[in-house]
Amino acid sequence: MAGGTWRMQNKVRPGVYINVKGDGKPALATSLGRLLMFQNEPLGWGKKGIIELTATSDFTALTGHKNTDEVLAPVHEALKNAETVLLLNDFDGGAKSTAKSKGVYTINAKYEGEQGNNISVSFVPAPLADGANTRDVTVTTIFGTKEVDQTKITLPLANTKAITAAGLTKEDQLEVHNDYVDITFGTPAEVTKELAAKGEYPLYTAIFNGLTQNAANVSLTGGSNGTNKVVDDMNDYLENEFYAVATTAGWDESSNIHKLLVEEIKLLRENVGIKVRGVVPNSKDKAYNYEGLSGVKNGYILNTGEVVDVPTATARFAGMSASATPDQALTYTQLDDAVEAKPKLNNDKTIEALNAGQIVFTTRAGSRVVIEQDINSLTKFTSTKPKDFSKNRVIRTLDEICTNTTQTFETSFLGKVSNNEFGRDLFKANRVSYLSGLESQNVIRDFDPSDLSLAQGDDKDAVLMNLYVTTVDSMEKLYVNLVVR
Structure with missing residues (x-):
């Protein structure tokens, strides 16, 4: 099944092609809470490929390690918020x-x-x-x-x-x-x-x-580890697994895997039509400038005294991001088991990091650690990618609409319903009902059925859909005039 963006109505493969621009239903599966991760060193155990892990999994049987072992530190952090971690354990050889x-x-x-x-x-x-x-x-x-x-x-x-x-x-x-x-x-x-x-x-x-x-x-004797080949095969898993967010958490920032993830996330979102997001460690201030990617600037200290470095802290934010719903922002979300950001950023450095599109952990009064602002790495704004697109809540909303529209069309309309006025009215009624539901959930606002139009495209099998939505963001800034009489 093909998908992605379009400039001209000249696509060959059947599928759904969606352009997301600023201003101008059956029971469907959801990827909410599912996080794709890449094992950065051989586990020395476990099946080759994806190991599916939850907080209650038998880690020893599946990975050969306790969930608190250092080799699984990123997974352990991620599962504090992610529902499921899909861990790629990919290797050649071994005995x-x-x-x-x-x-x-x-x-x-x-x-x-x-x-x-x-x-x-x-x-x-x-x-x-x-x-x-x-x-x-x-x-x-x-x-x-x-x-x-x-x-x-x-x-x-x-x-x-x-x-x-x-x-x-x-x-x-x-x-x-x-x-x-x-x-x-x-x-x-x-x-x-x-x-x-x-x-x-x-x-x-x-x-x-x-x-x-x-x-x-x-x-038993004679067991030996294979050679890690996660980097070689990661794109196949990025394209074929079912997840909301993928992350290179746990990998040293000097690794080329981060660049490869960024490139593949862009490809999946723009050319394949799979609306997934990426999270990478970014204490080195790389300018990614993309709405589908978040970079984590710093780490934190747990209430046990353990220091969580940036590559591992990246897993925590990635897990939170994978589980966040379209009506939820992670801004000022508290890490219940953390007591201090590490390193702490002063006001100027925090503003500098936010302007660079980075996720910052901040220490607040009462030994609380929060996510300063739920943003992505988009920092250069245009008429088709306005400032709103730098907010992850907005991107989750747009991704939800794109993904649901694609799933609905593929499962209930593609190849099944005639492309005439009656058939298009059926699809419109389905989308109006869905979008009205999003409005009732405070995901979008001011939706009117006239904001959605359907017409036959240039070919007999093509449908052109125009949709205007107004997304809802969360309260983040309060400006007060306090007048004393």
Whole structure:
């Protein structure tokens, strides 16, 4: 599906082409709260590609680390406000840690990486009852010092009666799978026709003897990290994942990844029609001048005394921005667990940063830290990009209208409704209802159905829509005349 902006009605691909200029519905999915992030160093664990994380995720199973480990510091900050972090864990190569006892078991870590070397597996047989055909063995998986999984397998003695009692067939292969390891016991290929004809099954004999004589604890080894290739593949994920904001939080400001993100965000917004926004660290005062991008100037100190640097603080703002609704501005939003901006900017430097289109954390009375103003990096204004476009609340509103219009047209009208006056009236009625709803939510104001017109475009399959909206901003400045009589 194509999209983006247009100058002439000469598009080839079916799609929605929207120009956003200053002055002149089915149930739809929302990307609200979804933040795309890029892992800046190998995790040494986890699936290749997107790892979806929420505040309640099992971080150890998914990433090989606790959520408070330094390697996940940006993710930890982001999830204080983001609903979901889509973490790109992209790498080449690497090896899984393993352990093997020939004919008894093969243990492979679930993922490649050094974190798999922290895994051990214990096999503890239960007492063997007199005359029993089977024996239970408890299989426990340990990551570091923490037990992460425990299961029980039933081993048969090497005869047909015992195999049946264990609920197995002669061809079954015993296996154990959990979030950390894949264990296979023996292999059915070891059962020869000659021995099977005698009712002897060395597969189960080997496993039984190998696991039930004594308790055993096995450590996995040989795991190695791959090479991080996030930068190489990030554009594919930027274009194909479902998110509201993408950020290069956590990366050193000298990395080229920030420039690449800025370029791709512009491409997605202008040429592809995907209205996502970007957030980058920007203590070095780079002039990006784009309404779809915010740069973070400084960091802060938490109430624990921990200093959150600019690359990590960028994740916090990105998470807040991803979760902010079109009727909400983040100006003066408080960071509940922060006590001081770091570094603190005086009045002149704060004004300088705001004029440069940067996000500034400010210390207020009572050891409070707030976002000074919810702005983006647009600083050069034109008739088609007025000053209003520098406010993130306004951009969220316009992005919401563009995205909803695109989704509605694609799911309910494109290829389904005739391009005649009746069909266009149906689409107009849908949009009027939607926009009236936005007005009732104080997202836009003074909307009148006459502000929306639909006509056939230059081609028979084209529809030209003209829409005028007045966005609503939040109160930010109070000027008072206090007169004493």
